Amino acid sequence: MNAAIGLDSASDAPQAAEPETGDAGLVVRAAAGEAGAFGTLMARYSPVVLGYFYGRVRVDADREDLLQEVFLEAFRQLGRLRRPERFGPWLMRIARSKLLDFWRHRQRHAGRETGGPPEELPIEPADPGPGPREALAESELHRRVRDAIGAMGDKYRTVLYMRLIADQEPHEIARRLGIKESAARMRLKRGLEMLRKDLGPLQ
Amino acid sequence: MPTEHDDLIEKLKPAFAADRQRDERIARAAVRRVRDKIVAGEVAPARGWDWGWLISGLRPAVALTAACALAIIALSWFATGRATNATSSVYVSFAAEQTGRGTADRPFNSLERGTTQVKPGGTLNVKSGATAQPIRIEKPMRLVAVDGQVRIGKL
Numbered sequence: 001m002n003a004a005i006g007l008d009s010a011s012d013a014p015q016a017a018e019p020e021t022g023d024a025g026l027v028v029r030a031a032a033g034e035a036g037a038f039g040t041l042m043a044r045y046s047p048v049v050l051g052y053f054y055g056r057v058r059v060d061a062d063r064e065d066l067l068q069e070v071f072l073e074a075f076r077q078l079g080r081l082r083r084p085e086r087f088g089p090w091l092m093r094i095a096r097s098k099l100l101d102f103w104r105h106r107q108r109h110a111g112r113e114t115g116g117p118p119e120e121l122p123i124e125p126a127d128p129g130p131g132p133r134e135a136l137a138e139s140e141l142h143r144r145v146r147d148a149i150g151a152m153g154d155k156y157r158t159v160l161y162m163r164l165i166a167d168q169e170p171h172e173i174a175r176r177l178g179i180k181e182s183a184a185r186m187r188l189k190r191g192l193e194m195l196r197k198d199l200g201p202l203q
Numbered sequence: 204m205p206t207e208h209d210d211l212i213e214k215l216k217p218a219f220a221a222d223r224q225r226d227e228r229i230a231r232a233a234v235r236r237v238r239d240k241i242v243a244g245e246v247a248p249a250r251g252w253d254w255g256w257l258i259s260g261l262r263p264a265v266a267l268t269a270a271c272a273l274a275i276i277a278l279s280w281f282a283t284g285r286a287t288n289a290t291s292s293v294y295v296s297f298a299a300e301q302t303g304r305g306t307a308d309r310p311f312n313s314l315e316r317g318t319t320q321v322k323p324g325g326t327l328n329v330k331s332g333a334t335a336q337p338i339r340i341e342k343p344m345r346l347v348a349v350d351g352q353v354r355i356g357k358l
Contacts (some may be wrong), residue, residue, distance in 0.1 A: 030248075031248055033240070033248075034246060035241055035242065038241070039234065042230075042233075042234045042237060043230075043234065046226075046230035046233070046234065047226070047230070048216070049272040050226050050229065050230065059279075060225065060229055063226075063229055063235075064229045064232050064233050065232065067229065067233040068233040068236050068237055071233065071237045072237055072240065072246055075237070075241060075246055075248060075250060076246060076247070076249050077248075077249060078247060078248045080249060100348075136235060139218055141215075141218050142219065142221075145215055145218060145219075146222075163212065163220050164212060164215050164219055165219045165223050165226065166223070166226070167216070168224065188208075189208065192208035192211055192212070193208070195211070196208070196211055203262040
């Protein structure tokens, strides 16, 4: 998932890894209209944004729509980003805003039936769940871990997703989130401690 | 650098292989859709200062300031007795504090406020004392000196 998916590439298949260019340079090039630079940014940050949505939005189509909305908004606003080196945290603010919009939209429709005011960023209550075939395949462990991670705060949820699911190393996580590697390791450690506590002894 | 939770990570990773594949598919699809929109010119970077983001950022601060201002106005309104409803029996003492509410223990400090607040046909109870302020009565009411002589007008 971390491979560069260039906008100028004819294929959607991951390209060969290239020496990593700094986000700031890519942002400047993308804002100047270089579509490939933005493609690289999207490929880098898809796991971060999907990690943010993990456990909160469980319908694949919704997550895909939200991811697309986040990147489209980022592209529109790119020229207004004052500190290109802070692209990651800036993108997460957009993701948060889009998720809130998503939930407000959901609650406007669901509220007519439930009546109650929405909590901020709730875990998706109307999860239709996996289909019968997926339900069979989904292990109990997977379900418990997914629910536990989904119930965690943003900073732990995103880091755990990036480590466990996107298979990223702490230094990569730190770079994407705009934090120090020591902070990423600490979040990961605390998140895993919470997860271990939630899960109890594993076989 | 090995950590104390590496064993947990290794145990959990296989459980998420399907998630990983599914999310890679989602990411590819979303990136493709964004790419298509950019290439088709349906979306372009905006230029200039982003007032919308500034406004949305300020919105909570503005709402909080407005709420505080309203609370202060309401408190001062009550504190000065302005919100006291017209009542049939109102008390005035020229020596009272400005924060009076027209009651016997917290009387108004001016005849003007007393006559304004008393109901038509009600009683304006004036505590003993003297005031140079004139009195203007525009509705029927009883004027009572409750505990001694009251002098109104030129002293």
